[in-house]
Amino acid sequence: MDDIRRDDEAAEEVAKQHRIQAQVNRADEERGDEEAEPKAMQAGARAYPVPPFPPQHQAKPGDETLLEPAPMYDAPYWRGSGKLEGKVALITGGDSGIGRAVAVLFAREGADIAIAYLSEHEDAEETRLAVADEGGRCLLLPGDVTSEDYCRDAVAAVIEAFGALDILVNNAAFQYHASGLDDLTTEHFDTTMKTNLYGYFFMAREAVPHMEHGAAIINTGSITGIDGSEELLDYSMTKGGIHAFTRALAGNLVSKGIRVNAVAPGPVWTPLNPSERPPEEVAQFGAKTKMKRPAQPEEIAPAYVFFASPQCSSYITGEILPIIGGY
Template structure:
């Protein structure tokens, strides 16, 4: 004769199996859904993979990319969040940098952009900023060179009259699938652009910044998760995150906030000039949203972190924008 414990156990087992049968029956009755498309939660529909297979020479030029990255955010209405301020944006000719320049201008800031050699893209950005009614200074040079960084900051301050926001955004990225193939030249170029460039620009800019100013660094999801094919790039982006936190503590006494945005895949010249053509066609497809971000989807985070109206109590933070986890 079963004990009360055995009886209770049998009842519990029967209950679980009864629940299981009901769930199984519902599962069998369901029509299997079609594969979901890319998530569209913005003000307009954004492009999704597959993209045209393409591979562009470094440093990558926005005018040559298909489809063209979306940067102008026509749905964004400025409200004076950066009125009367001046911002210096490295890598400002294209991609995230261009979108940030346009939104900063729409919020009332004058802009200086730094770019490597993409004259056509830089001119397009200058025109886009001026169309917002603000001044735009375009400075050509290598942020890995300390002397250039000093000259760029000095000229921006002289021509714009002040410097309130620094956006460190210039980057070099190219894959190395086999770790043994990562050359010292490759490694050094990545560090010079992504770490030295941020350090040089920040050190030069801080000397001109007053309390209430802000530095915003562009990190990356690779600096959080790592990427097996981007060891050097991942290392620099993790370094940028640490640099952001450390510098924020150092500059608290000066009233200068320091934060970082850490994007996931974004449709900019950086990746079509980094990946092989077939990989570019599927860029961003593995995110939960099944597409890369467009630059105009990332730029509002920079407005938020630049504006003392929005983020006066935020410093030393890393803001991931990665399309879901």
């Protein structure tokens, strides 16, 4: 009798599994087309461009004025609330991309801005005007962050112009792919190292003596510093180094009351990548993320406001925040 009961129970369990299997199979068939061509995710206050983009390529260091579509940096729905009132921020690579978006939001929150940039004068002037529209002052500092002397002079210029330095955003970067290890020349490797590591170190070393309790340093890392990228060996190395530098410097500066954190973006629509990849790859830039599109700079910039503002992140230091459109 017990054997019969067990057989009946087993048969019912098998039937139940068959029903579940059939139901899911029907759902898969009905969803077939949708799954084959998933749509890009739009979860912001406005819709953002999705691949394919016009195929395009730029000479280094890249110009935002030439990028199509134009990166979205002005965050029109972000309402300032004085989070950085009276603060002074120095942003490297602030002429375009993430740096420009950060400058705009910092100014909207009440900060005065200094922009360090290499030679993109037209982009830098556009950023200056955008900061002025927010009611902030903006100092333009063209030069090369790989130069120790430039970093010293840039910080000195900020102190002379504004009398203080409360926030340092290390954001300037050099990135260019190399398909194989043999393709990565010493000059290429050296340029990446000096821009992405020396530049961060020089700026931090010059800035810290002028920073007071409550100041903040924010470094721009990258998902490549976490996952690596087979064609960005040098860039991945530097971004991993930036993450380690962030955590080490955070511990080093705790006693001074200076917080140090990093933002680690995935693909972001800025001049950096269209000046790094061939046109056909630029056309599909960001398509492999879960959201099926790259971030726009204004989607990344709020993380910098968060780390810069003592009202938002007074108990946070040594953190790496990935913003990568979902795993």
